[in-house]
Amino acid sequence: MDVFGSFALILAFVCAVYAFAGGIGAIVTRHPLLVKSTRQAGIATCCLIFLATFSLEYLFFSDNFANAYVVSHSNRDLSTFYKIAALWSGQEGSLLFWSFLLSVYVFSVLITYRNKNGELMPYVGVVMAGVQIFFLTLNNFVASPFKALAVPGANGAMNLVARADGNGLTPLLQYPEMVIHPPNLYAGYTGFTIPFAFALGALLARYPGEKWIHLTRKWTMIAWMFQSMGILLGAHWAYAVLGWGGYWGWDPVENASLLPWLTGTAFLHSVMMQEKRGMMKVWNVWLVFCTFALCILGTLLTRSGVVSSVHAFAQSSIGTWFVSFLAIILVVCLGAYLKNRDYLKSENQLDAIVSRESSFLFNNLMLLVACVAVLSGTLFPVFSEWFTGNRISVGAPFFNKVNIPIGLLLLFLTGVGPLLAWRKTSTESLKRNFGWPLAMGIIGGALAFALGFREFYSLVCLILCVFVASTISMEFYRGAKVIRTRSGASLFTSVVDLTMRNTRRYGGYIVHMGMVLVFIGLAGAAFNRDTQKEMQLGSTMQIGPYTLVLQSVDSRPERNYTAQRMIIEVMRDNKPIMMLYPEKRRFVTTVENGTMVAIYSTLKEDLYVVFAGQSPDTQLPVIHAYLNPLVKWIWLGGAVVVLGTLVALLPNRRAVLVLAGAQEPSTATQTLQPGRLTPSVITREGHD
Amino acid sequence: MRRLAASGVLLGIALLLIVPLDAQDLSDRAKQIGGKFMCMCGCSQVLTQCNHVGCTTSSSMLKELNQSLASGGSETAITQMFVQEFGTKVYAEPPKSGFSLVAWTLPSVYLALGTVLVVFVISRWRKHALEPVAGTGNAAAIPQELLERARARAARETED
Numbered sequence: 001m002d003v004f005g006s007f008a009l010i011l012a013f014v015c016a017v018y019a020f021a022g023g024i025g026a027i028v029t030r031h032p033l034l035v036k037s038t039r040q041a042g043i044a045t046c047c048l049i050f051l052a053t054f055s056l057e058y059l060f061f062s063d064n065f066a067n068a069y070v071v072s073h074s075n076r077d078l079s080t081f082y083k084i085a086a087l088w089s090g091q092e093g094s095l096l097f098w099s100f101l102l103s104v105y106v107f108s109v110l111i112t113y114r115n116k117n118g119e120l121m122p123y124v125g126v127v128m129a130g131v132q133i134f135f136l137t138l139n140n141f142v143a144s145p146f147k148a149l150a151v152p153g154a155n156g157a158m159n160l161v162a163r164a165d166g167n168g169l170t171p172l173l174q175y176p177e178m179v180i181h182p183p184n185l186y187a188g189y190t191g192f193t194i195p196f197a198f199a200l201g202a203l204l205a206r207y208p209g210e211k212w213i214h215l216t217r218k219w220t221m222i223a224w225m226f227q228s229m230g231i232l233l234g235a236h237w238a239y240a241v242l243g244w245g246g247y248w249g250w251d252p253v254e255n256a257s258l259l260p261w262l263t264g265t266a267f268l269h270s271v272m273m274q275e276k277r278g279m280m281k282v283w284n285v286w287l288v289f290c291t292f293a294l295c296i297l298g299t300l301l302t303r304s305g306v307v308s309s310v311h312a313f314a315q316s317s318i319g320t321w322f323v324s325f326l327a328i329i330l331v332v333c334l335g336a337y338l339k340n341r342d343y344l345k346s347e348n349q350l351d352a353i354v355s356r357e358s359s360f361l362f363n364n365l366m367l368l369v370a371c372v373a374v375l376s377g378t379l380f381p382v383f384s385e386w387f388t389g390n391r392i393s394v395g396a397p398f399f400n401k402v403n404i405p406i407g408l409l410l411l412f413l414t415g416v417g418p419l420l421a422w423r424k425t426s427t428e429s430l431k432r433n434f435g436w437p438l439a440m441g442i443i444g445g446a447l448a449f450a451l452g453f454r455e456f457y458s459l460v461c462l463i464l465c466v467f468v469a470s471t472i473s474m475e476f477y478r479g480a481k482v483i484r485t486r487s488g489a490s491l492f493t494s495v496v497d498l499t500m501r502n503t504r505r506y507g508g509y510i511v512h513m514g515m516v517l518v519f520i521g522l523a524g525a526a527f528n529r530d531t532q533k534e535m536q537l538g539s540t541m542q543i544g545p546y547t548l549v550l551q552s553v554d555s556r557p558e559r560n561y562t563a564q565r566m567i568i569e570v571m572r573d574n575k576p577i578m579m580l581y582p583e584k585r586r587f588v589t590t591v592e593n594g595t596m597v598a599i600y601s602t603l604k605e606d607l608y609v610v611f612a613g614q615s616p617d618t619q620l621p622v623i624h625a626y627l628n629p630l631v632k633w634i635w636l637g638g639a640v641v642v643l644g645t646l647v648a649l650l651p652n653r654r655a656v657l658v659l660a661g662a663q664e665p666s667t668a669t670q671t672l673q674p675g676r677l678t679p680s681v682i683t684r685e686g687h688d
Numbered sequence: 689m690r691r692l693a694a695s696g697v698l699l700g701i702a703l704l705l706i707v708p709l710d711a712q713d714l715s716d717r718a719k720q721i722g723g724k725f726m727c728m729c730g731c732s733q734v735l736t737q738c739n740h741v742g743c744t745t746s747s748s749m750l751k752e753l754n755q756s757l758a759s760g761g762s763e764t765a766i767t768q769m770f771v772q773e774f775g776t777k778v779y780a781e782p783p784k785s786g787f788s789l790v791a792w793t794l795p796s797v798y799l800a801l802g803t804v805l806v807v808f809v810i811s812r813w814r815k816h817a818l819e820p821v822a823g824t825g826n827a828a829a830i831p832q833e834l835l836e837r838a839r840a841r842a843a844r845e846t847e848d
Contacts, residue, residue: 249737348812350814365802377791380791390775391776394782394791395781396734398781406795406799
């Protein structure tokens with residue numbers, strides 16, 4: 001299987017080179033056969049990468065300890081579940097996994113548009129093949145996962161060997177989230193290749209109109225959704241596994257995942273300006289370019305050791321490859337832009353300052369400021385070392401101070417944006433739309449203040465959350481009321497009906513509502529409490545309204561580790577409410593320890609209990625308990641964000657009312673009298 | 689039976705194969721000052737938040753911090769002590785002096801520059817909108833094709 005996998009990867013590389021070079025030939029000659037053959041080469045590349053990936057997974061499942069990568073990341077006792085995750089647990093395998101996910105996207109694009117957009121697709125195919133060539137170069141010649149295990153022999157030659165068992169998987173990765181978090185994050189990173197390929201392709205081809213925007217919107221949303229899920233699952237993993245009581249530590253690798261998410265979010269908003277008003281064409285193209293470049297930069301930071309991080313892979317020379325690729329991307333993008341910048345001439349005009357357009361501009365400004373602030377903070381240790389010779393760390397306190405105000409401004413704009421009309425918003429409409437949400441925000445703030453929310457940022461955050469939730473609810477209510485009046489259906493049915501009539505708009509509102517829930521959860525962080533105590537059997541510990549009683553301690557051997565478990569009874573008002581089992585795991589093969597946090601989670605707060613260690617003086621177990629308010633809202637918010645994105649991806653269920661004269665050129669010859677336009681119903685699939 | 693259970697518990701505790709950890713009882717002041725330093729074990733976490741499995745660095749740093757505070761050490765003295773021991777990498781946030789000031793000023797610079805740019809863009813777009821269009825004032829003179837395009841655009845822009 002080693003040989004099979006290696007051969008598949010080499011062949012994939014050859015096919016990708018053909019798809020790239022042949023694609024350029026097809027663009028120049030426009031020969032139909034060449035166009036078809038390069039497309040098929042692209043499909044073959046993807047299939048060969050699938051085969052290579054499956055063959056590596058087969059090596060894991062068959063415990064083939066003659067393969068160096070399998071030896072380093074698996075062992076016989078590793079459960080099936082984690083043998084899947086072992087694929088992306090190391091540098092070589094994760095790069096192959098990148099190629100795999102990229103191929104899933106490329107394959108889907110090539111199949112979906114095989115008979116469509118003939119002018120654009122050869123360009124898109126060339127860009128996608130170019131990206132694939134880069135990753136296949138790494139897979140084949142820099143970090144191959146198919147290297148056989150070898151030791152130097154007596155004569156200096158390398159002898160192939162096989163081990164009886166492997167080293168096992170890093171304990172920190174042996175958690176359910178690690179089986180789903182990296183694939184989601186990688187699917188986000190790789191997914192942004194598709195909008196990049198369409199944007200660059202359209203620019204190179206001077207593809208007329210906004211069609212590339214329509215074509216890529218869904219791909220961008222899919223990538224964005226995976227990126228969001230990846231970030232939130234990573235945060236949940238950090239919360240449930242690392243045992244430090246938090247979920248976001250502004251680690252360079254966490255920051256790296258946030259950067260393309262921020263620019264991707266900016267693009268998903270500003271793209272509406274281009275679709276509806278033909279504005280911001282240059283900006284949108286560069287947002288897509290930057291998002292893709294940030295994905296590559298994020299990978300560079302994770303894998304090169306440029307910045308220190310607990311998440312990073314082992315330091316290697318692979319960073320040079322990524323820097324070179326990043327430089328090529330920027331040169332190609334800049335060249336394409338300079339050559340064809342007249343193609344991006346926009347119909348930029350703004351009828352009023354108070355309008356949806358302005359709110360999108362400020363939304364983009366805040367997202368971009370957040371992005372560059374996080375980026376410069378992340379890279380500051382490197383810059384400080386260059387300029388002063390001393391590496392100055394930039395940790396969570398800095399990022400919190402800088403990003404909390406920006407986040408709150410963004411939250412404010414989330415509420416304001418939908419209330420403003422396109423082109424111009426009248427004073428009357430401002431009063432009508434802002435009155436109730438503002439009142440609700442102030443009432444919510446007063447209630448929060450009365451309930452003890454005295455920390456400034458948390459209070460502002462809660463006021464804004466109520467304000468934004470009110471604006472979104474009002475939007476749903478107004479629309480549903482009209483449907484309800486006409487159809488007589490219930491309010492809930494009318495809301496569903498309304499959402500399905502314009503999935504993009506109302507799906508977007510659901511995403512905003514999800515973000516509100518996330519912000520509510522973040523507001524709770526200001527009130528986190530913790531306490532730590534050495535505990536004897538039967539002794540108690542108090543945190544907030546909870547009393548923890550250490551009932552007993554046990555040890556249970558599992559297949560791959562031995563768990564030492566604290567059995568703790570949780571009481572409230574002298575009544576037992578549940579048992580918690582925080583534990584330490586000792587992994588047999590790696591001889592490393594892992595933590596398993598026990599969490600009692602409610603909407604109000606999380607009781608988070610960690611078995612922190614053993615006191616060297618008394619030999620008693622040390623229990624660290626945290627009381628983290630509102631954390632559950634973050635995970636709920638994440639689920640709502642994903643739901644909203646899925647809704648926005650759905651096609652509209654029903655026909656919408658449009659002006660027949662505007663849609664059917666054949667009617668243009670009819671004499672139309674101003675003010676007497678006859679509306680008719682035309683089904684428009686994928687209306688937005 | 690109780691003896692057996694007690695033996696089991698003792699055995700369980702004896703089997704705890706974890707790195708010993710000091711149960712630090714941190715004062716609020718220690719927490720506040722400790723929040724300004726990084727744990728130097730390489731976990732990239734703030735000192736008071738490091739609960740890294742097997743981390744002996746954070747416990748020894750916290751012990752030093754507690755001892756300094758107990759002996760009346762000021763925040764500046766503690767900072768100097770840690771910087772001397774670990775270098776500038778120990779800061780959780782850059783100090784607001786010297787080259788590090790750049791890190792603090794950059795976000796404000798981005799915001800200021802971005803705002804100026806957005807205001808400039810808005811004023812330019814407004815100028816375009818206010819420019820008079822040739823031939824206005826006579827609806828009958830508008831070509832049919834232009835009218836159709838305008839209708840299509842109106843439909844597109846109002847559908848949301």
